[in-house]
Amino acid sequence: MAVEEAIFTRRTCRKFRKDPVPEAVVHKIIDAARYAPSSCNLQLWDFLVVNDESVKNEVAEETRYIHLAPVGIFVSYGNNYTRENYAWVQSAAAAIQNMMLMAHSLGVASCWVDTLGDVDHLRRILELPPEREILALVLFGYPELIPKTPRRREIDILLHYDHYKGRLNWPSSDDPEHWTLEQIRDFQMAKIRNGARYNKPVPSERDAILAALGSFVKVDGGRWLDVLPLTGLYTEEISRAYPDVEVTFTEMTDQVFEFVDDRVPRPVHHELFPDTFHEARSDFDVMSLIFRLEGYPRAERRKILQTMRQRIRDDGQLFVAFVNSRSYHRPLRWLRARIGHQGVEYALAPDPSLGPFKALTTREVLADLHETGWRVKDRQHFFAVPPADEIAFRAGRKGRKVRIAGQTLTKLSQALRPVDRFLGPVARVQTWNVVPA
Ligand SMILES: Cc1cc2nc3c(=O)[nH]c(=O)nc-3n(C[C@H](O)[C@H](O)[C@H](O)COP(=O)(O)O)c2cc1C
The missing domain is CATH 3.40.109.10 (NADH Oxidase)
Known part of the structure; x- marks a missing residue:
């Protein structure tokens, strides 16, 4: 050869x-x-x-x-x-x-x-x-x-003559406030290039989201906009669970469109974010924003919610899911930084997000929604204590010591399971059924 x-x-x-x-x-x-x-x-x-x-x-x-x-x-x-x-x-x-x-x-x-x-x-x-x-x-x-060839970065962005002509790809901070939309877009493309193995859902989390969706959203027809779903984890679930709904999603690049198209069970429409998303006038019956508010700077979050408000029908509804920072999420991240991988990639990729990510307080999300013309109608929360599969996922490949710590934590979390549902304010996953105010 x-x-x-x-x-x-x-x-x-x-x-x-x-x-x-x-x-x-x-x-x-x-x-x-x-x-x-x-x-x-x-x-x-x-x-x-x-x-x-x-x-x-x-x-x-x-x-x-x-x-x-x-x-x-x-x-x-x-x-x-x-x-x-x-x-x-x-x-x-x-x-x-x-x-x-x-x-x-x-x-x-x-x-x-x-x-x-x-x-x-x-x-x-x-x-x-x-x-x-x-x-x-x-x-x-x-x-x-043999897997497909993962995409490569283009030659013209990595080749320089005499002096470096580009800019560093991404900030080393995982706080969305330090990222521009362009950097978020580039980072997502890098992760997409890496293929599907980066976005397998933790089953308990996926089941929780599906349960909440099922109880909040009861439609069999109409138009649904999934906002910034990135790898399309939930676009896939939505298009399966609501077979008669016309699904559109908005994302930042053609590469992501392609990636999501590959995984969804039936054709879905695309809208390029931000331009088409903010400028288009067509409206929707249902919208979803699942673990995405955490990935954008505050000003951008508000702009997104504002446009969504303009494009929802008066009798429409919005499904929001986010990671609550007043939960075990915060100590877990602290722990990971100390005992787990320290590289930027790992610091930046707390599931289910790929990219900058900052868990939010319920107060922050409420303020964002109120100021952009939305009202929270119902809420459900999940995981005041971490589910066993999440612990196994996080502790699984980091060596024996971390795995043993994970096993101890699993036992502890199983013992605490019965009180989980009384601990809404400190549950990691919050799901809200939101309507126009
Ligand atoms: C330093 C280094 C470490 C790697 N570690 C892993 C690993 O732990 N697990 C894995 O599945 N792949 C690992 N890979 C493989 C890369 O994911 C792979 O090279 C990349 O996705 C490009 O795909 P390709 O090798 O098919 O071109 C590693 C590659 C390098 C260079």
Whole structure:
């Protein structure tokens, strides 16, 4: 296979066949790693293939990925002599890329994994000396499923001559007040490029939203506008639950339109946000705004609600769902920042949102609604204590310590479950049935 073809057709695989990869192929892959460039040609890498089932099970306490593929290779690099300029990271990364391209040319698929949990624990399991850093686990195997090519950023925004001509893509703050609409739009496109695996709903949350929708919105016909649904998680649910309603959604880019179109069970209409949304005059019987107020600056929120008010029929209704900041949401985020991933992406992607996100108080949402001509008719709330699936989702891939903490929390939350419904003001998910004032 030509290098060019290998580069452009290699894909990250996350579903492998069980068939073993011959020893000779593994050797060829390691041989390719040996020929990668390394800082000062020190070649301080070691590759550790985990074969033994009992070692695999131990490793799985930190990273469940190990069970995904027949071959899992930990890539480690010496941290002596190579700290400067991240030379160890650069050298190991070059070796990993060589391994993946060689594997691909031999018909073997791969997945680069940095979700490793507690690497010190892993180092003890693998009996690596302290001078060896574990950088990644790379999985290899024959592919069961090769995903579509995730989209790439365009060349003209990432290529610069002489001086940097762009601007940093996104603020490092997750507070929507620090984001422009343009930055929010760019960030969403980046997440959409990453594909569907970023937007699987936590089932308990989806069920709660559907239950609230079902009790507030009883229509079998008419026109529904889903406002800024982003990945279309709930556009899909709405178009399924209300088969005779004509659904439109407004979003910021064609890429998002395409992404949502792919997931909805029947055709839906689009309206480009902000221009078409604010300028169009057609009106709607029902509107929904599900976990989206939290993602926009306050001035923008008001503008959105104002336009929605102008475009709802007098006897129409609006379904609002938002994350209440006076709930376990706040301590949970604090905890995550301390024990979980610290990267911008993780700080910026608290489900169900993708992008900047700031949970709101019920008072803030009430003020937004009152000032834009809406009135709250009914309310339902969910999750004063976190549901088990949310705890498992958040604690699941962050290593053994976090998982054990998660199990303790699950027990605690199950014990508290009976009082959940009396704790509306501190419930994380608030759902409101809103009508024109
Ligand atoms: C440093 C690094 C870490 C990664 N970690 C993971 C991971 O933990 N889990 C995973 O499923 N994919 C992981 N990936 C794969 C990326 O998601 C993937 O490369 C990206 O979506 C582009 O897709 P492609 O490799 O098919 O071009 C990682 C990639 C890199 C370079």
